[in-house]
Amino acid sequence: ELKVEQNPLFLSMQEGKNYTIYCNYSTTSDRLYWYRQDPGKSLESLFVLLSNGAVKQEGRLMASLDTKARLSTLHITAAVHDLSATYFCAVDGSGNTGKLIFGQGTTLQVKP
Amino acid sequence: SAVISQKPSRDICQRGTSLTIQCQVDSQVTMMFWYRQQPGQSLTLIATANQGSEATYESGFVIDKFPISRPNLTFSTLTVSNMSPEDSSIYLCSVVRLAPNRGFYNEQFFGPGTRLTVL
Numbered sequence: 001e002l003k004v005e006q007n008p009l010f011l012s013m014q015e016g017k018n019y020t021i022y023c024n025y026s027t028t029s030d031r032l033y034w035y036r037q038d039p040g041k042s043l044e045s046l047f048v049l050l051s052n053g054a055v056k057q058e059g060r061l062m063a064s065l066d067t068k069a070r071l072s073t074l075h076i077t078a079a080v081h082d083l084s085a086t087y088f089c090a091v092d093g094s095g096n097t098g099k100l101i102f103g104q105g106t107t108l109q110v111k112p
Numbered sequence: 113s114a115v116i117s118q119k120p121s122r123d124i125c126q127r128g129t130s131l132t133i134q135c136q137v138d139s140q141v142t143m144m145f146w147y148r149q150q151p152g153q154s155l156t157l158i159a160t161a162n163q164g165s166e167a168t169y170e171s172g173f174v175i176d177k178f179p180i181s182r183p184n185l186t187f188s189t190l191t192v193s194n195m196s197p198e199d200s201s202i203y204l205c206s207v208v209r210l211a212p213n214r215g216f217y218n219e220q221f222f223g224p225g226t227r228l229t230v231l
Contacts (some may be wrong), residue, residue: 033219033220035222040227041224041225042204042222042223042224042225043155043204043222045219045221045222048219088154088155090155090220096218097143097160098143098145098160098206098208098220099145099157099160099170100145100147100155100157100206100220101157102154102155102156103154104153104154105154
């Protein structure tokens with residue numbers, strides 16, 4: 001059974017600091033998503049990582065994928081308050097059929 | 113990205129009643145899914161809505177409780193039947209489609225969600 005674990009589950013950080021969210025998954029998968037969810041809102045797609053060694057960056061967020069280690073990271077550079085949200089990683093557990101298994105989510109709070 | 117709408121956006125229902133949630137997509141998609149997000153929790157897949165055949169349910173979810181229709185490639189409904197307070201959740205539909213601005217591969221997009229409260 002595919003399991004996806006994120007850590008930390010809660011992260012409080014100061015503006016301007018860097019930090020990394022980790023996403024571990026238990027079985028082979030070649031497609032990993034990162035989503036952002038603001039309170040009371042739906043999910044916004046941030047990144048789709050398709051292959052080992054994939055690295056994608058958008059603004060202050062950078063995501064990477066190591067399929068051999070079954071690990072993805074979401075790195076936040078010089079955090080700003082607008083990045084405060086809950087971040088989910090999700091793994092396609094059925095051979096790219098779209099059935100996503102989600103991590104628990106990491107709630108990020110960026111303080112001025 | 114896909115334009116996905118859901119109706120209703122929220123509802124408050126009485127125990128024992130049923131609610132049907134609609135999901136409309138702006139263009140035809142092959143894969144459509146229904147997820148549940150319980151308060152303060154992550155998302156759990158309920159079922160895959162298959163066009164022209166019965167939905168495929170995940171472990172822990174059954175058709176009698178969550179009947180799903182998919183009459184065409186742009187529309188689906190999820191019914192939450194015989195509701196109890198434990199059904200209070202956000203219900204989201206999602207679709208998989210090409211994302212041309214991200215390199216022309218499939219990506220999964222989520223609707224705005226339906227926030228259900230059962231009293």
